[in-house]
Amino acid sequence: MPASAYTRTKQPEQVRRALLDHAASIAMDHGVSGVTVQAVAAAAGVTKGGLFHHFGSKQALIEGLFADLLARVDAEIDTAIEADPRLHGSFTRAYVNAVFTGKAFGFATPWAALSMVVVTDPSLRRLWNNWLKARLKRHRATDGTPDLQIVRLAADGAWLSYVTTGQTRMSADFRAVRDRLIAQTRPLARSRRR
Structure with missing residues (x-):
């Protein structure tokens, strides 16, 4: 041993x-x-x-891996929301940052490509969907608008593009997309501090 x-x-x-x-x-x-x-x-x-x-079983181990990953993503997002001075769009900004530059799930992490299994494995897809539905329900008041949903869907599309093309680092183009998505969460943003 x-x-x-x-x-x-x-x-x-x-x-x-x-x-x-x-x-x-x-x-x-x-x-x-x-x-x-x-x-x-x-x-x-x-x-x-x-x-x-x-x-x-092996499947239970794989599900445990993804549940552990989601717990890490959750903690990262919660930390970002807490640090965000604006309530409106705070979950969406945290989500976009987690997708593009996060330590648990972002483009540059080894988990990015492994997360593709979520697309093909029904039990992992269910874990992901349950996590996302719970997050969206929790943040409905601050992030429930169609405009913010579009931003999150665009981040998902960027993630899918990144992992399926086999890139190993975020290009200037992807950084520009991230910055633009973050900017789109702010036009109607209200500060927490009044």
């Missing part, structure tokens, strides 16, 4: 975190198809039974 093997049985959160981290690393290097139970268990220094204790 590798040096990172878990010898104590009372470390369930550390083991779960290690399984997710190693699965993410394998997915980034070899794609989601490279995430096998054997590879993840070996990388994390646990048995296959140990992996199945935390994730009942």
